[in-house]
Amino acid sequence: MFINYLKERRSWILLFLLLQFLLVFIAYIDSAVSIQSILYYVFLSALLFVIFILIRYQKEMKFYMGLKEAEDLLDFSDREQLSPFEGMVAESITYHFETLKKSVSKSERRLDQEKDELFSWIHEVKTPLTALKLMIDRIEDQALKREMTYEWLRIHLLLDQQLHQKRIPFMENDLYIEQTDLESVIFGEVKTLQSWCIQKGIGFDIDLEYNEVMTDAKWLAFILRQLLTNAVKYSDASDIQLKSAEREGQIILEIADKGRGIDSRDLPRIFEKGFTSTAHHQDHAATGMGLYLAKQAAEPLKIRIDVESAPGEGSTFTLTFPKSNEFVQITGM
Template identity: 60%
Template sequence: MIRLFIKERLSWILLVLFLHFLLVLVSWLDAPIPLAPILYYVFLSLIVFIIFLAVRYNSETRFYRKLIDWENQLDTNSLVEGNSPFETIVQDSLERQTDWLKQSSSRNLTTLEQEKDDLLSWIHEVKTPLTAMHLMIDRLDDEKLKAGLTYEWLRIHLLLDQQLHQKRLPFMENDLFIEKADLKPLIFKEIKDLQSWCMQKGIGFEVELKAPEALTDAKWLAFIIRQLLTNAVKYSESSDVTINSCRKNGRVVLEIKDLGIGISKKDLPRIFDKGFTSTDHRNLGSAATGMGLYLAKKAAIPLLITIDVSSVPGAGSTFRLTFPEKNEFVKITGM
């Protein structure tokens, strides 16, 4: 701050030094003017000027130091009131801009909330004809047509489900209910929902749950598993998906392993990025939105679930969900 103050007042400092130098120069060139008293005056005035700078430094920088330390949360009450007319101009401008930003933010938030509510309402409305459509598809006699329509129906259903949970994610903490969730019925329900797609692609499941329970929110865990299973089925063909759970170092670990096309080494660090789809196998991933794994990772954070992935191109991928211990939730929720 001292350097900034000197830089700001450098022209004033140079002017004072120049005037003192000019006074000494005139006294030196003009013999009738005694030099000694002039030097004495210059010495005293420089001391007074240095003291003046020190006093002004403290008073002039107090406002700007507060600006630097100001936590920008649209609260101008924490700012020091300006001492000079220029500081008052700055403060008034900040207050006007802050009021405008508050109003704009409030309007945008209201609009966003309305759009979110409208979208959620629309998704719930669409589910009704989708359910009716599924019942109609089940009554078809042509198995080939039935399988194709069921697959397309399932794609629409999963995309709507992603949208629904994506809109709920920012408020996920308000919707959590942490309990010891039974993994078996939860996993088998998700497998059953994908059954028609798996039969079409010749994909089976091997499930072995040595750790049958995990401390989590069952509804949001189901959503995470749904994204991982959908990803496994999408990029696999005529193979099995293995689902195992066990305890490692006191924690429950759920592992989902497929034998699909795998993930290339260069893509692996980016698979949880929003909108990212594989740079390889573009023809296989043409229907991908790049949202499934991103949403799964986002949903896992409030649940304190760690998602790790390992993959070998051409030999499949393995996703591991490591669940927290109870004391980790106690620190956050006070359970």
């Protein structure tokens, strides 16, 4: 920091050196002036100048260090001890910071209000959506029933995705880590997608060597919902395989489909928000949110999601669950 201060005050230092050099030069060319006296004066001047620099460094850097530390940014209680310029800087920073803080506070209140209104709207929409499902179940025309069930499911999944998207930033407050039965979670999600899978001729091959994992069941279900929805959406008549195993002391769950696959150039970007595809860029059904939200929900649970895929050969998503000692980071216990 002292080096930076010297660089900032180099004009002072250069001026002082220039004046001392000029004085010595005059004594050198003027025999009437004693060179020894001038050198003695230069020595004393240099000593006083160094002391002056050190004093100014202590005084000025106290102010600038306060600016550097964010927590002390507005601690100008001793403003009367500041120089006029420092006082101007302190006043300007305080004004702009207070203005910014008010603006942020206002934006946060507005966002909280919009979030609450959205949550309220989603829950209100769920009521007629549930009634609509009951009405669809009473339809006798099976072809019409399948088509309307599929459209109902699309609305249901979009609402669910929107609801969880707003909850993810606060999901750590909603976590409940416990021994979770993989089979019940998987079958619950498969049952939700049943009508869609029947329409497309898609089945499920489930082989769970390990059936229990430590995680949050509700958020795990959401992650699986995004991955299974993605697999069904981009697959034709085939089986989606789900199997669990142990790898390097950790439980893994693989979800493999025989769909259209993912181009190698797209693989690094599939978890980015809004990214759909470069190979199928005209696919208007893709929102680019499912995998992004799955990744966002997996991070607080310490679940790693990996993917292997090739165009025309399908995709395999692997969920690697954390070891037991990693839950200390999740629960804080």
